[in-house]
Amino acid sequence: MSGHKATPVGGPLLTRTTGTLLAITLVGAALAIWRFAVGLGPSTGLSDGYPWGIWIAFDVVTGTALACGGYAMALLVYIFNRGKYHGLVRPALLTSALGYSVAAIGIIIDVGKPWYIWRIPVSVGKWNLDSALLEVALCVMTYVIVLWIELSPAFLEKWGEKSGLARGLGAFMDKALIWFIALGMVLPTMHQSSLGSVIMLAGPRLHGLWHTGWLPFLFLVSCIAMGYAVVVMESTLSSRAFGRVREDRMLVSLSNVIAFVLLVFVAVRLIDLVVTGKTALLFGAGGLSALFWVEMALFLVPALMLLAGRGHLGIGTMFRAALMIVFGGAMYRFDAYLVAFNPGPGWAYFPSVPEIVITLGLVAMEILVFIVLVKSFPILSGTRPAAAATK
Amino acid sequence: MDRTRRSFLKGLAIAGTSAAAAAVPVVSEASQARHAPEDAVGMLYDTTRCIGCKACVVACHEANDLPPDNRTDALHDQPQALNDRTKNIIKLYKEEGRRSYMKQQCMHCIDPACAGACMIGALQKREHGIVTWDPNRCIGCRYCQVACPYSIPKFEWESTNPRIVKCELCNHRIKDGGIPACCEVCPREAVVYGKYTELLAEAKRRQAEHPGRYVDKIYGEHDGGGTQVLYLSHVPFEKLGLPTLGEKSVPSLNRTIQHGIYKGMIAPAALYAVMGGVMLRNRKKNRDEEGGDA
Numbered sequence A: 001m002s003g004h005k006a007t008p009v010g011g012p013l014l015t016r017t018t019g020t021l022l023a024i025t026l027v028g029a030a031l032a033i034w035r036f037a038v039g040l041g042p043s044t045g046l047s048d049g050y051p052w053g054i055w056i057a058f059d060v061v062t063g064t065a066l067a068c069g070g071y072a073m074a075l076l077v078y079i080f081n082r083g084k085y086h087g088l089v090r091p092a093l094l095t096s097a098l099g100y101s102v103a104a105i106g107i108i109i110d111v112g113k114p115w116y117i118w119r120i121p122v123s124v125g126k127w128n129l130d131s132a133l134l135e136v137a138l139c140v141m142t143y144v145i146v147l148w149i150e151l152s153p154a155f156l157e158k159w160g161e162k163s164g165l166a167r168g169l170g171a172f173m174d175k176a177l178i179w180f181i182a183l184g185m186v187l188p189t190m191h192q193s194s195l196g197s198v199i200m201l202a203g204p205r206l207h208g209l210w211h212t213g214w215l216p217f218l219f220l221v222s223c224i225a226m227g228y229a230v231v232v233m234e235s236t237l238s239s240r241a242f243g244r245v246r247e248d249r250m251l252v253s254l255s256n257v258i259a260f261v262l263l264v265f266v267a268v269r270l271i272d273l274v275v276t277g278k279t280a281l282l283f284g285a286g287g288l289s290a291l292f293w294v295e296m297a298l299f300l301v302p303a304l305m306l307l308a309g310r311g312h313l314g315i316g317t318m319f320r321a322a323l324m325i326v327f328g329g330a331m332y333r334f335d336a337y338l339v340a341f342n343p344g345p346g347w348a349y350f351p352s353v354p355e356i357v358i359t360l361g362l363v364a365m366e367i368l369v370f371i372v373l374v375k376s377f378p379i380l381s382g383t384r385p386a387a388a389a390t391k
Numbered sequence B: 001m002d003r004t005r006r007s008f009l010k011g012l013a014i015a016g017t018s019a020a021a022a023a024v025p026v027v028s029e030a031s032q033a034r035h036a037p038e039d040a041v042g043m044l045y046d047t048t049r050c051i052g053c054k055a056c057v058v059a060c061h062e063a064n065d066l067p068p069d070n071r072t073d074a075l076h077d078q079p080q081a082l083n084d085r086t087k088n089i090i091k092l093y094k095e096e097g098r099r100s101y102m103k104q105q106c107m108h109c110i111d112p113a114c115a116g117a118c119m120i121g122a123l124q125k126r127e128h129g130i131v132t133w134d135p136n137r138c139i140g141c142r143y144c145q146v147a148c149p150y151s152i153p154k155f156e157w158e159s160t161n162p163r164i165v166k167c168e169l170c171n172h173r174i175k176d177g178g179i180p181a182c183c184e185v186c187p188r189e190a191v192v193y194g195k196y197t198e199l200l201a202e203a204k205r206r207q208a209e210h211p212g213r214y215v216d217k218i219y220g221e222h223d224g225g226g227t228q229v230l231y232l233s234h235v236p237f238e239k240l241g242l243p244t245l246g247e248k249s250v251p252s253l254n255r256t257i258q259h260g261i262y263k264g265m266i267a268p269a270a271l272y273a274v275m276g277g278v279m280l281r282n283r284k285k286n287r288d289e290e291g292g293d294a
């Protein structure tokens, strides 16, 4: 393996930060168990009008897009060939593996009969191939496994110090890995676009500013931008937290591609509204029109920032642009699944306290496991010795 | 080695192009409208005949073994809307001296969005085109609730082993040679059961026989791709809470796109091969450049 060698950060696992995260995780877990004891009615704000709430709109639909760092990086690094085994890939993969695992847990908590989930992959003959949700379910299940396999060299490297078997497996993985990485690119391409198809089926109940045949494409494009943005933020934050060298150069070199992706998103949405004759909604839909424009701005402004900074893009600008992309993409998804979804008069939804706390618990668990794993396994690269261990 | 790789890549390019080409005819085939099955049955509800006695609501409860919905009033079975204990309801529309009753239950769509949504076919069009629910296939994901344009499927929110509840056209009674309970008890024949084609003809006959009595349309004939439950009304259908859907079914757009992309899994397989191929090439290139390092 060339260049940037990843190393464990080291340091104590139990700190004030990890302790707090663990506490939040446990509270969330306790509430999740309670949810199964009482059913979804008493534990959530969900209703027949709003059957999906923040667990789906945030934990799954937004969460997996934020977890597209592994996808976006793999796409850019391996397909556009910007540096093999680059230092950004492993942390991005770890965030992805965690994000998708958390989404999977979110689904288990959300569905009414999770003990039947196993039937989805095995009931091949009963598969409803019209169902975009089936595709999402199958892809996400597979992708969680693929992501951990993609990440396995990080574990095998460490275990290989002691075990010959792990070493052998590591050598094999080094060769076989690209076929998993390729799978790791096809699966998100499929299910991220299918997340757009899923809500497309809400048809007339989804507001015209969001409902379009381009939903699958828009979901795909936005997840690539979000994945990149998360990597920028993660690289900046973990360089602070763990005293690692930043991966600026690589990220800067990718910013043009991302600016282009953002502009495509904005253009497709606008052109589609014009072509389908829905321009009246641009200003005539009250609060929803406003939301639409905020979303558009959160895509357009970072695109311009990245383009304007061409060549001398500072890390501050990049971080701010990334923040906007993350917010913009998250909002787009959240709006499409919840805010712009209108089941008719008489229905309202606001997440219950347990819904919120369980979501917080899942996020806390994600961060906790991230910290524990980067401290114990070679995931982050660009060591700046000594300083690392103290935090 | 090198030559095999190059021809391999060329093969990939061909595979990719042919995958794209294969998707084209599929799109046009998938977007074709669906029709009611030969043996389709349904119901016809006529607002001008309904007197709002709610006999059908009670009968529906009994026929389907549903507990009374006495959650708002302990003494009476008094559902406020369709819910996990109510598959059928009579509502009253009243405005400017005009009034009408409205019966609400599953429409038994010709191309149902709920069935299009459901992952392993818990909801499906089965015998006679009736949309029924199979407890052994339902995961409780509630996607059917998100998809149904008529807000029909309801979920047992208070249960730890929840079911989807919706009118299944009394398929258990039909199987035994009976007819839906609501149609059986209706004292005015405001709701009648029958063969879909005959119901449609009957609706047209009533419209022709009483010019001016009805709105000039049969709701469900084309709406949302057509429904096996049809409505005749003397007030505009929007007033009764029936959505304006257009002639295309809700799932048809999804089908066009999903089938286009995923037919035979050719496109994803081609994408996989291309990705792998590009990475192989990149790895080789990088190794050459690094001069054998790695």
Ligand code: SF4
Pocket: B106, B107, B108, B109, B112, B113, B114, B115, B131, B147, B148, B149, B150, B151, B152, B153, B166
């Ligand atoms: S009305 Fe709703 S629940 Fe009934 S068949 Fe149509 S889509 Fe399904």
Ligand code: SF4
Pocket: B114, B117, B118, B119, B120, B122, B123, B133, B137, B138, B139, B140, B141, B142, B143, B144, B145, B164
């Ligand atoms: S809740 Fe059940 S019936 Fe409805 S879509 Fe999900 S699996 Fe199908």
Ligand code: SF4
Pocket: B059, B060, B061, B063, B064, B087, B088, B105, B166, B167, B168, B169, B170, B180, B181, B182, B183
């Ligand atoms: S057909 Fe049966 S289930 Fe449906 S509304 Fe009538 S009585 Fe109820």
